[in-house]
Amino acid sequence: MNKAPAIFLILFGLIALSKAAEHVVNVGTKEGKNRFEPYTVNAAVGDTVRFVWVSGKHSVIESDAKRACSASKAPNAFTTEVYEAPKEWVLDIKDASGQKWFYCGVPQHCANGMVGTILIDDGPSKTPPKTPTGPSPKTKTGFEPTPASSAQPFPFTIFIVIGSMLGGSLLTAGIFFLYRWNKKKSGKGDAESLTNIPNDRVIINDNEPNNEVIDNEIRTLDNEVYNNEQEAIRNIDSEVIQRLKNEMTQIIRQEIKNLK
Structure with a gap:
């Protein structure tokens, strides 16, 4: 029973020591400067403050x-x-x-900032209670947002629109061609019908050119008509194709804007 007070004192001393803290202050720096680190x-x-001479x-x-x-x-000032x-x-x-101030007594050290x-x-030193800083727990609701990675209708719809327009354009181009x-074919048939006129149905008189001259003129006229027709068709083809391209571009841009 006599050991109880001693045990109590030992435990009390251990508790007091566990609560005390030691603070280290370097006297002088590794670089040789006349400073206290830290100075506050x-x-x-x-608590205890341990002054450790580092240099000088x-x-x-x-x-x-x-x-x-x-x-x-x-x-009771310390020195x-x-x-x-x-x-x-x-x-x-x-x-x-309160506060305690101190300085180095070596001449010129205090004047140069060694305080x-x-x-x-x-x-005793107290550690403030830590408050949780993590994200708050999530509350389950009936609605859960869909992840952004699963949103695929936009490109799929674009493909459908482009495919539809290409199909329509190809159909239009096919009809045109x-x-x-x-x-x-009908133009060539008309030209051939003109060149195949029987000689007995051609009225010849002494004052008109012969059949050979007429045939040459017909062929020349047919070639001119055919060339003009081909040039007109090429111009129409270029205009139609350019118009189709412009319409497709406008439709695609409008569809993309609507989907956004």
């Missing part, structure tokens, strides 16, 4: 104001001798909330 420390009552010769002296290069007049790296010195934070501040809280072929 947030501590709580019960320095001291740590408490002052009464920020960036003041003179020792504090408080009876160290000038130490050369490597060296360590530990400061226990026992005072209530620091300890901000003291009145309680059939009409042209029939017209060409």
